[in-house]
Amino acid sequence: MKYDYVEKAITVTRREFIGMLGIAAAMLWTGAFAVTDLVADRNKYIRMRTAGLYKDDEKQAVRQSHNNKSLMKMYETWAGKPMGHLAEELFHTRYYDRTVL
Amino acid sequence: MSKFAEDAVALRHALPSRLFHWCLVLGFIPAAITGVILFLRPLGPEGMHLAMQIHIVGAWILMIGSTLFFLLASDRVAAFWRDAFFSWKNDDIIWLAKGGGYPQKMLLNKEIDVPPMGKMNSGQKMMGILVFFGTLIIIASGAILYFALPLVPKAIAYYADKAHLIVGLFLTLCVFCGHIPLGIYNWAAFKSMFGDGTIRVKEAEHHNKLWVEEELKKIS
Numbered sequence: 001m002k003y004d005y006v007e008k009a010i011t012v013t014r015r016e017f018i019g020m021l022g023i024a025a026a027m028l029w030t031g032a033f034a035v036t037d038l039v040a041d042r043n044k045y046i047r048m049r050t051a052g053l054y055k056d057d058e059k060q061a062v063r064q065s066h067n068n069k070s071l072m073k074m075y076e077t078w079a080g081k082p083m084g085h086l087a088e089e090l091f092h093t094r095y096y097d098r099t100v101l
Numbered sequence: 102m103s104k105f106a107e108d109a110v111a112l113r114h115a116l117p118s119r120l121f122h123w124c125l126v127l128g129f130i131p132a133a134i135t136g137v138i139l140f141l142r143p144l145g146p147e148g149m150h151l152a153m154q155i156h157i158v159g160a161w162i163l164m165i166g167s168t169l170f171f172l173l174a175s176d177r178v179a180a181f182w183r184d185a186f187f188s189w190k191n192d193d194i195i196w197l198a199k200g201g202g203y204p205q206k207m208l209l210n211k212e213i214d215v216p217p218m219g220k221m222n223s224g225q226k227m228m229g230i231l232v233f234f235g236t237l238i239i240i241a242s243g244a245i246l247y248f249a250l251p252l253v254p255k256a257i258a259y260y261a262d263k264a265h266l267i268v269g270l271f272l273t274l275c276v277f278c279g280h281i282p283l284g285i286y287n288w289a290a291f292k293s294m295f296g297d298g299t300i301r302v303k304e305a306e307h308h309n310k311l312w313v314e315e316e317l318k319k320i321s
Contacts, residue, residue: 002110002299003110003111003112003299003320004106004109004110004111004302004319004320005105005109005110005111005112005302005317005318005319005320006111006112006317006318006320007112007180007220007312007316007317007318008316008317008318009176010176010177010179010180010183012179012183016179016183016187019186019187020179020182020186023182023186027234027237031241034260035257038254038256038257038260039254039257041256042254042255042256
């Protein structure tokens with residue numbers, strides 16, 4: 001490779017350096033802000049959902065299944081007793097390996 | 102009357118720049134082509150799988166090449182930033198308004214007067230800014246999709262996917278419809294980038310008058 005001319009050495013003035021730093025900082029800040037904003041939004045929805053579930057729970061007159069009259073009546077009339085053979089057969093699900101279809 | 106000898110030669114692209122450009126050729130182009138295939142899904146499962154594998158290899162080349170260039174050739178990065186970001190003048194607006202005289206040159210075979218340009222003309226500056234930010238976005242969003250998809254919130258995964266698609270397609274169009282055809286059209290510049298990095302000063306003087314007059318120095 002043979003040539004007679006090259007570019008002069010790169011010199012960066014203080015003003016240019018601060019400008020480049022400013023652009024880099026603005027890019028990083030914008031990216032970081034967008035990400036933290038999305039994370040904050042996601043956490044906000046999770047907190048709202050949790051609060052909603054607690055509120056629903058507080059509003060319920062009957063909060064435990066063994067105090068639920070209609071449920072206990074269902075067992076008495078046709079499902080035997082809770083955790084019994086018939087109840088297990090009716091209500092419990094089975095595991096099917098669907099990792100390979 | 103030019104102060105340069107008829108057969109004077111200048112180094113236009115130093116080795117790190119040429120190597121980085123090869124990384125872009127070997128990384129971006131396969132990733133862009135397979136990216137379009139992954140978007141349009143024209144192939145069967147095996148073809149799509151192969152496209153994804155090529156896409157990932159291209160992305161790795163692009164990511165490693167860009168990182169190394171930034172770390173090891175920071176003077177070239179600074180020069181690029183200065184040329185592309187901080188050198189905009191009224192002449193650039195005039196140059197862009199005239200399309201650099203390329204429509205007349207290519208369609209009518211007619212030369213019109215355009216303002217003299219530095220190492221990068223105004224179109225290359227604009228393309229440089231788009232490619233700089235665009236590549237940053239496709240690398241960052243691609244890294245999220247490849248490394249961290251199960252870990253990030255759904256909204257981030259959604260926006261990373263959309264940004265990767267839109268910016269990737271936009272850059273693909275810019276490169277395949279603008280950069281590559283114009284690069285081949287300017288054959289001296291093409292040979293310089295893919296050859297030994299040199300260009301005849303007389304040829305550079307026509308396209309990059311300010312670069313030749315202000316930036317070049319003779320090797321003693």
